[in-house]
Amino acid sequence: MRKEKMATRDAYGKTLIELGRQNRDIVVLDADLSKSTRTEYFAKEFPERFFNVGIAEQNLMGIAAGLAASGKIPFASTFAVFATGRAYDQVRNTIAYPGLNVKIAASHAGITVGEDGASHQTFEDISLMRGLPGMTVIVPADAVETRFAVKKAAEVKGPVYIRLGRPKVPVIFDETDYSFELGKGIILREGKDATIFATGIMVSRALEAADVLADKDVDVKVVNIHTIKPIDEDLIIRCAKQTGAVVTAEEHSIIGGLGSAVSEVLAENYPVVIKRIGIQDEFGMSGDAGELLVHYKLTSKDIVEGVESCLKMKKAL
Amino acid sequence: MSSIEETIKKLEQKTKIIRSYIIKMLAEAGSGHPGGSLSAVEIVTALYFHVMNIKPEEPYWPDRDRFVLSKGHAAPVLYAALAEKGFFPVEELWKLRKTGAMLQGHPDMKGTPGVEISTGSLGQGLSAANGMALAARLDGRKSRIYVLLGDGEVEEGQVWEAAMAAAYYKLDNLMVFVDHNHLQIDGHVEEVMSPEPLKDKFNAFGWHVVEIDGHNLEEIIQAVETAKGIKGKPTVAIAETIKGKGVSFMENQVDWHGKAPSREQMKKALEELGGVLDA
Numbered sequence A: 001m002r003k004e005k006m007a008t009r010d011a012y013g014k015t016l017i018e019l020g021r022q023n024r025d026i027v028v029l030d031a032d033l034s035k036s037t038r039t040e041y042f043a044k045e046f047p048e049r050f051f052n053v054g055i056a057e058q059n060l061m062g063i064a065a066g067l068a069a070s071g072k073i074p075f076a077s078t079f080a081v082f083a084t085g086r087a088y089d090q091v092r093n094t095i096a097y098p099g100l101n102v103k104i105a106a107s108h109a110g111i112t113v114g115e116d117g118a119s120h121q122t123f124e125d126i127s128l129m130r131g132l133p134g135m136t137v138i139v140p141a142d143a144v145e146t147r148f149a150v151k152k153a154a155e156v157k158g159p160v161y162i163r164l165g166r167p168k169v170p171v172i173f174d175e176t177d178y179s180f181e182l183g184k185g186i187i188l189r190e191g192k193d194a195t196i197f198a199t200g201i202m203v204s205r206a207l208e209a210a211d212v213l214a215d216k217d218v219d220v221k222v223v224n225i226h227t228i229k230p231i232d233e234d235l236i237i238r239c240a241k242q243t244g245a246v247v248t249a250e251e252h253s254i255i256g257g258l259g260s261a262v263s264e265v266l267a268e269n270y271p272v273v274i275k276r277i278g279i280q281d282e283f284g285m286s287g288d289a290g291e292l293l294v295h296y297k298l299t300s301k302d303i304v305e306g307v308e309s310c311l312k313m314k315k316a317l
Numbered sequence B: 001m002s003s004i005e006e007t008i009k010k011l012e013q014k015t016k017i018i019r020s021y022i023i024k025m026l027a028e029a030g031s032g033h034p035g036g037s038l039s040a041v042e043i044v045t046a047l048y049f050h051v052m053n054i055k056p057e058e059p060y061w062p063d064r065d066r067f068v069l070s071k072g073h074a075a076p077v078l079y080a081a082l083a084e085k086g087f088f089p090v091e092e093l094w095k096l097r098k099t100g101a102m103l104q105g106h107p108d109m110k111g112t113p114g115v116e117i118s119t120g121s122l123g124q125g126l127s128a129a130n131g132m133a134l135a136a137r138l139d140g141r142k143s144r145i146y147v148l149l150g151d152g153e154v155e156e157g158q159v160w161e162a163a164m165a166a167a168y169y170k171l172d173n174l175m176v177f178v179d180h181n182h183l184q185i186d187g188h189v190e191e192v193m194s195p196e197p198l199k200d201k202f203n204a205f206g207w208h209v210v211e212i213d214g215h216n217l218e219e220i221i222q223a224v225e226t227a228k229g230i231k232g233k234p235t236v237a238i239a240e241t242i243k244g245k246g247v248s249f250m251e252n253q254v255d256w257h258g259k260a261p262s263r264e265q266m267k268k269a270l271e272e273l274g275g276v277l278d279a
């Protein structure tokens, strides 16, 4: 891991400019949050291809659908809570059902929204988007992965949900030897005692946890699941077979997100003990993002404890 | 001095206290929304300290009037009024937005006495207010329901669904203020996504419309009195305001929508507000 830090929303904003230069069909939409979602970068360079619809998220999705139906590649951005919650039916019926080529790139997902509090923190967005047939769901772990994911999203046909964050997060990957394969997890560290499947900001925390566990002679595999849907079933099953114990880690509810997706795959194919690290079926609250990550048990220490309790369960079997 | 003059003088003094609370709580919090809190100070002050029939010692008194802060990001102006009115200790203000504190970034009815409905996701308050107005009618109560909408907020479709319903149900116990400060986050309301002509729209939706100076306490109180006399339809006061009103360097500045003042800026602002509150 490098020392450098960057928010995934910043990487998104920059990548949109790259895409805009390469392809005239790229259009970007926002709902009065272009400064926060970083779509303002694109708006500055391509004002004629940027549409700020005002505070009207349902209309945002509807207009994006119409643009896609006419051959454009729209990226529609707002906060994740509004993109997936406020405009859910518009996303479901006018984007996902017809399979339209709309890219929903939503920022400020998860607890790290911080001080704005529960009304602005979503832990159910992955769950909502994952349940929609044909919707691809991507949660980048860092700025480099975001860049590759956004470019891939522009290439593939059909609706894509990209989950972005507010805070600066560690840059894990190296541009020069990173490759993004949609629907394929990335093994970041080999291990034999347990597997940690992590997504988003929890990936760097999982790597930290692995270091701590190594000092205690626990050898864990760390896998980055950037694509929650379609989920990498083969890899998940293989890792479960190799390690016999699985921990999932996500900045999302333990209901409906990565933890659920991994559990579903393993329950039907190769049951092993599983521990889900995530938000425990509750709403958020205001506070400093770092303090909230501690409060909601989303630190590397919590992952370490998750692995230890998982290994205890495995032994007891 | 006539009694209305005395009332206005007293209320003017309150607005200075409310504004000072807003500035100080935001500086303490280190984040939050000063612009749209400051533009609504006169409206909220007139409602809480002159118009509304409420009992701070009995926040859930069923016959109370109700205030719905639909533009929930302006929570500081509501919290300041509630604290000054005695719903909770003023000390709570200095813990705004901190981990574990009562006062959330956006109003939370479960945790905060005096907050009538949780808001923060824009465009939903008027619908909830319709429900309160219908319940008051069903129960034969005299409660009146007041709502504050942002002028960017009215870009949300749900606002117009609710506006249609309020007129259809003839909710004359309901009054809306639109805080017409002409700014939202990404710029001027008229440039981002103009809701104009607002007056004609509300008229067409079946509302009684008055246009007022949203910083003139007398006009605000007059509008409330007018609304009480209008039967069979809801009233909206389109209140012309200045975002950041009262703090020279915040006025009409789009950048002061959602950032907190530094310690230095807080001191300067409190001074401008007449030094009614120590830094």
Ligand SMILES: Cc1ncc(C[n+]2csc(CCOP(=O)(O)OP(=O)(O)O)c2C)c(N)n1
Residues within 6 Å of the ligand: A031, A032, A033, A055, A057, A082, A086, B035, B036, B037, B039, B071, B073, B120, B121, B122, B123, B149, B150, B151, B152, B153, B154, B179, B181, B183, B184, B185, B189, B243, B257
């Ligand atoms: C549904 C929803 N979309 C977006 C936001 C983010 N947001 C917070 S304040 C704001 C601008 C509000 O402008 P306006 O209603 O004019 O309020 P004011 O100028 O009085 O602060 C936006 C877009 C939100 N809180 N809710």
Ligand SMILES: [Mg+2]
Residues within 6 Å of the ligand: B036, B150, B151, B152, B179, B180, B181, B182, B183, B184, B189
């Ligand atoms: Mg405004």
